[in-house]
Amino acid sequence: MAETEGAHALRLLLVHAHPDDETIGQGATMAKYVADGRGVTLVTCTAGEMGEILVPELEHLAADREDGLGEHRRGELDEAMAVLGVTDHRFLGGFGTYRDSGMKWHPDDTVGHALPLDDIHDNAFWHADLTEAADHLVPVIREVRPQVLVTYDQFGGYGHPDHIQAHRVAMYGAMLAAVPSYRRDLGEAWDIPKIYWGGLSQGRIREALRRMRDAGEESPFDGLDPDGPLPMFVPDEDITTEVDASAYGERKLEALAKHATQIKTDGPFFALSNNQGAPAMGVEEYRLVKGRLGPLGENGRESDLFAGLDGVDGVGG
Ligand SMILES: CC(=O)N[C@H]1[C@@H](O[C@@H]2[C@H](O)[C@H](O)[C@@H](O)[C@H](O)[C@H]2O)O[C@H](CO)[C@@H](O)[C@@H]1O
Numbered sequence: 340m341a342e343t344e345g346a347h348a349l350r351l352l353l354v355h356a357h358p359d360d361e362t363i364g365q366g367a368t369m370a371k372y373v374a375d376g377r378g379v380t381l382v383t384c385t386a387g388e389m390g391e392i393l394v395p396e397l398e399h400l401a402a403d404r405e406d407g408l409g410e411h412r413r414g415e416l417d418e419a420m421a422v423l424g425v426t427d428h429r430f431l432g433g434f435g436t437y438r439d440s441g442m443k444w445h446p447d448d449t450v451g452h453a454l455p456l457d458d459i460h461d462n463a464f465w466h467a468d469l470t471e472a473a474d475h476l477v478p479v480i481r482e483v484r485p486q487v488l489v490t491y492d493q494f495g496g497y498g499h500p501d502h503i504q505a506h507r508v509a510m511y512g513a514m515l516a517a518v519p520s521y522r523r524d525l526g527e528a529w530d531i532p533k534i535y536w537g538g539l540s541q542g543r544i545r546e547a548l549r550r551m552r553d554a555g556e557e558s559p560f561d562g563l564d565p566d567g568p569l570p571m572f573v574p575d576e577d578i579t580t581e582v583d584a585s586a587y588g589e590r591k592l593e594a595l596a597k598h599a600t601q602i603k604t605d606g607p608f609f610a611l612s613n614n615q616g617a618p619a620m621g622v623e624e625y626r627l628v629k630g631r632l633g634p635l636g637e638n639g640r641e642s643d644l645f646a647g648l649d650g651v652d653g654v655g656g
């Protein structure tokens with residue numbers, strides 16, 4: 340059961356598609372801001388019912404058997420959020436409203452992103468009505484009144500249909516929530532001052548892949564050439580913000596391990612982290628897509644998602 344946030348002066352809202360995306364993308368940032376006394380609210384759009392199951396003794400939960408993976412991943416998410424200290428996490432529209440769409444890569448390159456399996460469920464998130472889904476987010480935005488929203492880019496990061504849909508719902512919901520005359524029954528309008536898309540820069544992934552190659556480690560990204568083009572990652576020049584939450588890198592790894600059906604702790608992903616060291620896992624990158632950048636560091640990037648908000652409603656000073 341989500342707890343309503345206390346009166347935090349600074350509040351972050353994250354919108355993600357499946358349990359585990361939040362920790363993979365922003366787990367260290369979430370832990371840092373909770374520790375800094377800021378409000379952190381997570382909205383997850385599906386329960387990940389169609390995911391793979393990396394734990395053999397849980398294979399009976401698969402969608403084509405007992406179809407119990409969504410409920411199990413709800414528990415994994417609870418445990419991961421407990422590790423990060425996040426107490427306010429909700430499912431869009433309530434648990435089970437939207438279902439994981441599954442994924443397969445479309446054979447036609449012009450589509451460019453994964454498409455769900457043909458026989459997906461009626462309430463698959465990919466087929467959600469955008470306004471209906473956004474209307475589940477509007478009251479959350481108007482209740483939480485966040486200064487910062489984080490979601491995916493238009494490609495959903497790596498092209499998963501639910502990530503793309505979560506991006507659309509988050510961006511459209513933020514726009515609708517800001518319109519005073521829109522659905523007054525859903526609360527008083529709130530215009531989120533800063534919106535970011537999470538991302539991983541080509542520079543950081545290239546450096547990590549080269550380090551693993553040189554160390555003879557297996558790469559978690561099959562077939563990626565560290566010296567070749569990396570179009571599925573963000574060009575360095577597009578990254579505006581780098582949150583150094585390296586002090587929470589271990590916490591992030593601990594939370595990732597709670598998503599045990601999805602992430603192997605003895606797999607190359609953890610090897611990547613072990614190779615880089617947990618602190619490196621705690622540096623998380625963002626693109627500011629709405630609002631004003633705060634002060635830039637020597638790296639030419641902003642270091643705090645809440646920077647540059649002076650004088651904005653809800654922020655002291
Ligand atoms: C990180 C993420 O978004 N995971 C999704 C994704 O999982 C992939 C999927 O199961 C694919 O079939 C596997 O080969 C791949 O290794 C997985 O990462 O898609 C799932 C189904 O929609 C989703 O539940 C999972 O959270």
Ligand SMILES: [Zn+2]
Pocket residue numbers: 356357360499502
């Ligand atoms: Zn996902």
